[in-house]
Amino acid sequence: MPEPKDTGSGGIGVYVCHCGTNIAGTVDVNALTEYAATLPGVTVARNYKYACSTPGQELIKRDIHELNLTRVVVAACSPCLHEKTFRNVTSEGGLNPYYFHMVNLREHDSWVHTDKKAATEKGKDLIRAAVRRVRLHRPLERKRVSIDPNVLIVGGGIAGIHAALTLANAGKHVYLVERDATIGGHMAMFDKTFPTLDCAACILTPKMTAVKSHPNITLWTLSEVTQVDGYVGNYKITVKRKPRYVLEDACVGCMECIDACVYKQAKVPDEFNMYLGKRKPIYIPFPQAVPQVVVIDRESCIEFKSGKCKKTCVEVCADRKAIDFQQQEKTETIDVGTIILATGFFTFNATRIPYYGYGTYPNVYTGLEVERLVNAAGPTSGEIILRDNRKPKAVGIVHCVGSRDENTNRYCSRVCCMYSLKLAHLIKEKTDAEVFNFYIDMRTPGKGFEEFYNRVAEEGTHFIRGRVADIYPDPAGDGHLLMCAEDTLMGTVRKIPVDMVVLSTGLEPQPDAQEVRRRFHLSCSGEGFFLERHPKLAPVSTFTDGIFLAGCCQGPKDIPDTVAQAGAAAAEALALIDIGYIEQEPYTAQVLEEVCSGCKTCIPLCPYQAISFVEEKKKAEINEVLCKGCGTCVASCPSGSIQQNLFEDEEIFEEVEGLLAYA
Amino acid sequence: MGTANHGVFSLPPPIDISLENLAEFPEGRRVLTCIQCGTCAGTCPYGELMQYPPRRIIGMLRAGELEKVFTSDSLLNCVACYACTAKCPRGIDLTGVLLPLVKEQVLLRLPEMPAELQRALENKLRYGNPMGESPRKRAAWVKTAGVPVRILHEDPRPVDVLWFVECYSSYYPRGQQCARATAKVFHALGVDFAILGNEEKCAGECGRLSWERGLYNTLMEYNMLVLGKYQFKLIVTSCPHAYDAFRYRYTALRFNYDLRHTIPFLTQYLDRLKPRLRRKVSYKVTYHDSCCLGRHSSVYEEPRMLLQAIPGGKLVEMTHNRVNTICCGGGGGGMWLDTYYKAKGYERLSERRVKEAVATGADVLAVACPYEISRFEDALKVLGYEKKMIVRDIVELLAEAMEV
């Protein structure tokens, strides 16, 4: 067995932590300490109940001073938890923080074994390996990267709006990029919001207007991010801005052009009204839209189709000259330091459950469609009139459509029970119809939610505990739909005749969530929502530094939770901006220029695009700031010309040899 | 995004699963996830009549009170139609796994087996067919087929397609008409095919679902041995029940032959078929999705493609179609429980089904399962609709349009 290289003066301190009984219960910490003391180069070995406690930390610092230690090894829990702590201790003791190495005695040893003797032997191997490697550690320095104070927010639903206003009020500049013609998202489509039945427009419109008028917010609608370059603190963003064919600065929002359009009648199915109403080729999605600027739809506009329109819109706009058929798509690039994604959700496509008859029977609606029907600004001015022009006398609401179902989505969409109750109330209020809510489990876990359920029950809504199994026209031929379900509390199968069915469809990721995920280097959870860094402790962070999540793009939630999360995301961004820099770990890789043959093998392999090829020198070069220290290039380099700090070849070999050497 | 692929079916269900050891199998642990939503009872064609629909069976299982379920004859109503399984939001394979286990116990405790069912099962064991016909007459129809039909034990050379004819097509007069039509269509398309003839025995699917474990295993083992004697590339069967048995059950005996039902098999020949569909027809046709072929194996589009290829025919849909089809009432032993149901005063499912078919205004009710022809023809007669509508197997309609 070759003797390890000596690192010169001074010695190594080894500290074995009991972690209460977490480690000491399975590993003989005294035996480990005694063993460590015998290893070449070790000056002192001690064990302590909680090495991470203040006295534990002091003990290490004192030893560094008094015994002139040059290296520190702590055998304790996972480096994820306390590597930082002990690096600081090493540094406060007067050594370079990277003259330290941590042994994971807990997750890698005591927690995964039951045989005390074998676990102790394994602990010895791990400590021996660490002692041999730590001697070769080199002093390293953390690099600071400055943070650009500008923030990009993608998606102008309530999440994006709230985050934008929070940051703007704190004095930061926000670029809010929304792909629709207006901000507001789904909330703008609702009439009332549960559980308080606040008028959605009354609480949302002031916030939308505030976004438009805020000096710190640049609002780009009809826009999408097409490229994301750079890294935390220094992102370079490319935004594609589609033409509106109306100049935002010139349009005063008088909407005279809409009246003047050569189309006397609105003929185009209206997206914002879930195609339940019609609009003209020149239109504004809804009266409170922000920006208050009309938009022209080239698909239906006669001027775009034939070039031969009388252009009555232009005539009436007169010297405001806001209409511009020549407007082109624009590309903008902006620099930002942090990003908040708030791209929201999409509702489940109800035709995927054919036995509910959506798309087959006209009087089967989705919850979102009914939101528009009950809305005073909606296609029927808030009156519930069915597709066959009748007013319903009996209405059935189906909970959990596209949720909690192995055949569609397994998860609970969290808001459908509550919005089903809300719709039951609104339908009853407006039509006095008999309303039947078919539910599996009533989920009302929020402030004031159960009380709301109580209220709707008192109003006389019928609750049937059973999942609807079939919906079909009554063969008796009186125009009713039969809703067939087992009333599980009664133990009988019921067939309820209704005039109208409301399917409370669940919340799904946006159809382009995967593309967006790739563009922003994020991960998605199994069902396709963006993945947070930690489900409990980092719910708005992502695995990409400087990118945060808010609202339903992270998972289904109601407006109160969305707003809370948007505030949290804004605060996380602010925390970075206010320090002004972040420190980067120095585990980066470098190319040894003399050895590099310029083969370019490494370049496409880097997941962070940190490697470039310098033509003049015909060598690869690694951008230290972009490098995350994953080691992919190091392993791939055929000539062995890439070295990574703290993972240099000798350090790794020394560790492996230490591990395999028999004591 | 298309429609959801409904139903989480175990393929094949574990052979040694029992009510005692459910939790040792993934399919069994699924049962424990039931949320008591009642979709199964709501969709079951006999849900209103069952004292213990699947939901309550699971409730009783959890409460340790299954004995009460065993001593009720409620589950005899189950026609193994897979409706509950297809819609169960927890993906519980009720029809494939749980219900047969419970039904087995119900049958064991019945004071008296319904005579008709008893006879059919005994016949299967003794004669290899539920009607009790002589096994030596199984291939008798071949003589009047009008085209040559090779029988393997007479001429055991390798063949492309082994056509598993099954009982109803072999013995029933209406079934034989289908068999002849199939032989003609195969012949006209130049398919190299042969049958097992008198060596063939019922594949046994309904035996299993009405739960006669011993009988079922005997038939499975027998048919596997016979199949093993010959060389062929593909098995084609006209019976969705045989198809179901091969696909989901015989696999446990290492059945790994390439397998097709006649309808998807013929759809592969659509290009060759189309120019030969010369005779123009003028009927309106509606198609009944069979439970085994449709719901259990997701064959929904192929039968419709064939029907639409027939010039002049107009295809209309019934209210309940595809995954939402209603069973003809013949599955799970229901074929031999008509007398029993009648005594109890239940509506026959075949009658419920033809009412829907007639309501479409169609003149032809197209099917792809030999059980259905007799069931629906009978129901039409009982309801007095026999002038309004005729029942035809899709292959019969093709043969007619090809003028073979």
Ligand SMILES: Cc1cc2nc3c(=O)[nH]c(=O)nc-3n(C[C@H](O)[C@H](O)[C@H](O)COP(=O)(O)OP(=O)(O)OC[C@H]3O[C@@H](n4cnc5c(N)ncnc54)[C@H](O)[C@@H]3O)c2cc1C
């Ligand atoms: C029928 C129904 C009724 C509801 N009722 C209530 C209620 O009464 N009370 C309640 O608390 N909650 C309710 N909810 C839940 C509520 O809708 C959500 O909590 C809320 O809308 C989430 O806001 P968000 O900003 O995360 O997403 P969204 O409202 O979906 O907003 C996302 C925004 O991002 C934009 N966007 C998406 N992708 C991109 C992209 N790539 N680039 C640029 N922009 C993009 C979208 O155009 C949209 O404007 C209801 C939900 C439904 C379906």
Ligand code: SF4
């Ligand atoms: S459908 Fe499935 S989950 Fe619902 S009660 Fe029946 S078995 Fe249980």
Ligand code: SF4
């Ligand atoms: S298989 Fe069909 S008949 Fe049997 S319980 Fe399920 S739905 Fe009812």
